[in-house]
Amino acid sequence: MLQWMQFVGHDYDVVVSETLRERARHDGDFVLRHEVLPMITFRPDYAAVARSGVPVALAAGDGSLADEYGYARTAPIIADLLTCPMVVFPGHHTSYTYRASDFAAALMATLRDLGGPSSDAALRRRTVPAPRAR
Numbered sequence: 001m002l003q004w005m006q007f008v009g010h011d012y013d014v015v016v017s018e019t020l021r022e023r024a025r026h027d028g029d030f031v032l033r034h035e036v037l038p039m040i041t042f043r044p045d046y047a048a049v050a051r052s053g054v055p056v057a058l059a060a061g062d063g064s065l066a067d068e069y070g071y072a073r074t075a076p077i078i079a080d081l082l083t084c085p086m087v088v089f090p091g092h093h094t095s096y097t098y099r100a101s102d103f104a105a106a107l108m109a110t111l112r113d114l115g116g117p118s119s120d121a122a123l124r125r126r127t128v129p130a131p132r133a134r
Contacts, residue, residue, distance in 0.1 A: 061092045
């Protein structure tokens with residue numbers, strides 16, 4: 001489990017404390033069997049995704065791409081298969097926690113570009129009309 005944690009890439013140095021070692025010993029088997037294994041063996045139906053009409057973008061962190069982590073290398077490949085945008089977010093695997101402002105800005109821009117909940121059109125659709133005068 002500790003090796004897996006080192007594999008995912010971080011924006012900080014991972015300090016392996018005794019608490020972290022104990023947590024890895026306690027949770028490691030479950031995480032590997034029920035989270036990691038399904039993640040690496042799942043095969044999406046790319047044709048179904050493309051047919052769905054749902055706007056899709058693939059993303060990876062610039063740090064993860066630069067360090068050539070396996071999970072980041074797959075994002076541009078899948079984006080090509082789906083002919084959808086490949087977006088580069090700041091940082092690594094957990095940057096949403098440690099670089100929250102940068103990550104949020106990149107996420108909001110991506111959603112806006114896809115016409116998602118932060119887009120002008122979506123905001124207009126969600127605007128509640130003013131009540132009529134009686």
